[in-house]
Amino acid sequence: MATDADKLFKDFKEISVTEFFRKNKAHLGYSGAIRSLTTVIHELVTNSLDACEEAGILPEVTVELHELGEEHYRFVEKDNGPGIPLKHISSVFGKMLAGTKFHRNIQLRGQQGIGVSGVTMFSQMTTGKPLKIRTSTGTEINEIEMMVDISKNKAEIISQNAAEQSPDVAGWRGTEIEGELKDVVYKQGEKSPYEYLRRTALANPHARITFTSPDGKTTVFERSVQDIPNPPVAVLPHPKGITVDDLFNMARASDFRNTSAFLKHSFSRISSAKVHEIESMVGFPLKRRPNGLKWEECEQLVRAFKKVKFLAPSMEGLRPIGETQINNAMLSILDPQFSHCQSRSPLVHSGGVPFQIEVGIAYGGSAGRKTAEGPRAELLRFANRSPLLFDAGGCAITKAVNSIKWSRYGIKKIEEEPVTIFVNVVSTYIPYTSAGKQSIAYEQEIIEEIKKALMEIGRHFERHHARKHRAMEMENKKKALMKYSKEVAGALAKLTGKDSKELLENLKILIEKRFETGALDIEDEQDPEKPEIKKAGGGNLTDYMEGEDEGKP
Amino acid sequence: MKENLSKKEGPDVVKKLGGLGFQIAEDIERHESPKFVVPQRGLGNVSFDEVDNLLVLGDKTSTRSFLNVAHSKKFMQSILIAAKADELVSKGKTASIRELYYQLKHNIEGTKENTFEDQSESDPLIVDLEVALEVLREELHLKADDKGTVIGNIVIEDSGDRIDCSKLGRSGLAIPSIVEHYNFVKFDAQYILVIETGAMFDRLVEEKYHIKNNCIMVSTKGQAARGCRRLVNRMSNELQLPVIVFSDGDPWGYYIYSVLKAGSMALAHESKRLGTPEAKFVGMTMTDIDTYDLHSVTEKLKDVDKKRIDELLQYPWFQKKEWKKELKLMKQKGVRIEQQALASKSLEFVAEEYLPKKIEDGELLP
Helix, strand or coil: CHHHHHHHHCCCEECCCHHHHHHHCCCCCCCCHHHHHHHHHHHHHHHHHHHHHHCCCCCEEEEEEEEEECCEEEEEEEECCCCCCHHHHHHHHHCCEECHHHHHCCCCHHHCCCCCHHHHHHHHHHHCCCEEEEEECCCCEEEEEEEEECCCCEEEEEEEEEECCCCCCCCCCEEEEEEEEECCCCCCCCCCHHHHHHHHHHHCCCCEEEEECCCCCEEEECCCCCCCCCCCCCCCCCHHHCCHHHHHHHHHCCCCCCHHHHHHHHCCCCCHHHHHHHHHHCCCCCCCCHHHCCHHHHHHHHHHHHHCCCCCCCCCCCCCCCHHHHHHHHHHHHCCCEEEEEECCCEEECCCEEEEEEEEEEECCCCCECCCCCCECEEEEEECCEEECCCCCCCHHHHHHHCCCHHHHCCCCHHHCCEEEEEEEEECCCCECCCCCCCECCCHHHHHHHHHHHHHHHHHHHHHHHHHHHHHHHHHHHHHHHHHHHHHHHHHHHHHCCCHHHHHHHHHHHHHHHCCCCCCCCCCCCCCCCCCCCCCCCCCHHHCCCCCCCCCC | CCCCCCCCCHHHHHHHHHHHHHHHHHHHHCCCCCEEEEECCCHHHEEEECCCCEEEECCCEEEEECCCHHHHHHHHHHHHHHHHHHHHHHHCCCEEHHHHHHHHCCECCCCCCECCCCHHHHHHHHHHHHHHHCCCCHHHCEECCCCCEEECCEEEEECCEEEECCCCCCCCEECCCCCCCCEEEEECCCEEEEECCHHHHHHHHHCCHHHHCCEEEEECCCCCCHHHHHHHHHHHHHHCCCEEEECCECHHHHHHHHHHHHCCCCCHHHHHHHCCCCCEEEECCHHHHHHCCCHHHCEECCHHHHHHHHHHHHCHHHCCHHHHHHHHHHHHHCEEECHHHHHHCCCCHHHHHHHHHHHHCCCCEC
16 A cells, blocks of 8 residues: 555655745635635545545545534545555645646546645634644554645644554554634535535545534435546646646646757657747747746747647546446435436547546436425536536536527426436546636537537437326326315305315316326417417526626636 | 496396306316406407597407416416405405405415415406406406596585595595596586696696696596596596696607507406597697707607607507607607606796697697
8 A cells, every 4th residue: 555655646746836825715716705615625525536546445535514613614534545655744735736637637636726735725824723634554643733834835744643553453544634714604505515525426426425514414425336437547738738827837847957858748749840840939949947937938838739730639548437337326316216327439629638528317306406495407517527516607518508408308497397417527638717627618519519418318318207207297287286276166165155165076076087197298278368488498507506606716 | 417337236246256156166066177268458459449549359368277287376366356356345345456465365275385476466367357257347346546636626526525626725636546436516627638747737736727727637647547547538528528638758658648548458348438539649749849949858768768669659559640750750859858848948838838828729649
């Protein structure tokens, strides 16, 4: 185990961005009291899941939240991952750094957020208290309390002690992180840590996730598949999918002596010939050290990347969840009457970035969003298995889902139905709309592919569930008639002097007759005075969806 | 004086309401779909009778069936209203339409739903019931709030009391929603002037316009309510007085005139009782703007105004050349003008020059 962990951390390259965090915390997901708490949970859980998978461990993640006062909470997050070697602890939690995923272009969840060091920073900035880390790679258990020295971008160890585990019995292995947060609020709803974990569980059926909310309620999202996803293959990033920000960070962390070599060896499909082509387009020599590149120079390089023709990137970096896996997760967590999933074949967007779409639909059972009026439709957006909870309005997934005419597939008013729509966009490079990474840009290829996938599952729903669905609708209509019957019978009795009980009995017989099987397909005539207003899109998901972000960065 | 148009007596109405109840109850007993027929209301079933100059209701009907889920709730609500009206008529009580709403509003057993969520659900169903049974709202013992005022040389008998509308100070008599029981005892007037805004009415009262010009003045306070329209209709018919309307110079004011004259689409079944086809229009017109040099006190048309103008131009009862001209001129000028803009000349101008001159010269629109 220790070797696994060592290997994982050997690529660590440090970037001094502590100050960057202070100035840009809103960009990193720490904006607003609700969102900040969810971001903390996201960073911790993402870290745990990524570490487990890379080490080939079936993840067990536990999250606890305790309310200590107004906007004041304590969190405990635990995993059964490979543990963190002592020498790496301070750099993992104490420095803003670009870890493994930053430089290996693996399709990892952690493309979002700044990483777990952001949690240390946020906790420290709001409470002034250190983070407690308890971790073991299987041998000794290390307990550390630490803070960040902001000016030096260095971990400041407050206390440290180690305890031996008996080598005879299999010892504890994993990581437990505990800390306090202020200026955050736990609120149930679309943006809560609970919802984040529920969605994470849906997209990670191999993980077992336990959550204890501040009111003491514990929910377990059970594991529904036993296979650990194949470890992602490291693929060098393709130049077409690189942003200025990515390039700038990579260049600063680079040890190459000149930019030419940096470009050739840090990216896929950049040959010497292409380096020359790029050099002719930028206004500076590529002999320069890459870690001295200025932001403007990186901008010039990215502009050149856009013009140069490269070979398409390889598809092997993609790591979808899989149809069976999504379906198992939906069956286990949503317990629906009907569900169907589809994983599409990989395609490319932005002129060469591979991506793949996975969609699912679950109907009935615990599917849908809970409201006072009963379950309503919900859209679950994911990017590389990571739930997107914010900025739904401007997201390519939302746009694609809203453009589907669900009535065509036997779902009349989708917003009023107990339905969960699941969309996962898989890519080595997800084109986010902003640094908050909560919304996917309108790339036509992506939108079209999501639409095709949704239409496919829509047709499947129509074929396999529409009949049952219609029967249920009829049942609801019958109930509506039954409840009005008593009123009608009472009023008629007053008008005519007849017996209201008798009238009611007869009305019930009438209604039963009306809804006998075989009468199922009777379509109700529309009220001629008020023709139903035809809505574009035949039922729009935006109407019910979460409002916009509480605090825009 | 002509005679008051006949009004159905209580027992008659009770019989009709009961008839509806029995018919539906029989449907239920025979295990047939319970239903009743309502004439359709709205533009699709309204036509303009050019001879009588009134909007008339066509013969398109729709069927309310309880077993049609789209109708079930309305069906239930209609029966509740019918039963309540029956109770009111039998007891000899009259309720306001708001009271009726509150009397009937309650939770439906075993649900989170109410019989009525809003008065806007019960109001149109009352009209449906009127049309379906061919009875009037007041015959169902339902009334709306008072709206509108009348002042001038007319004595009205109301339930044994005599009201002299020339001796009510500056405020005049508030017009109730039901005026059927009014008897006109005596009057002395040359014509009836109907005024859109309360403020203009007050101005004319202060200038003693009705005394100096020997007329009866009615203020509609916006779109004329049923009671107000019925009173104008009755005074015009029974006292044989000409009716002259004075409204703002905008599509909304012109429509107020149109409703007073030809009836409304929503109540087309009652046009004969509510419309006054002989009514004429004195102002504000678009030509007034030029004649009296009111250019500086006009207001720009808003988008909704323009849209409304286009709608009016489509209505068959706005096809007279004078009205087409006014509406087109309004659109062309892109402005509207309020009655009170005449105050830009002087407060007395409207009472001493504008109205007397236009009426005397017969400068009226049809």
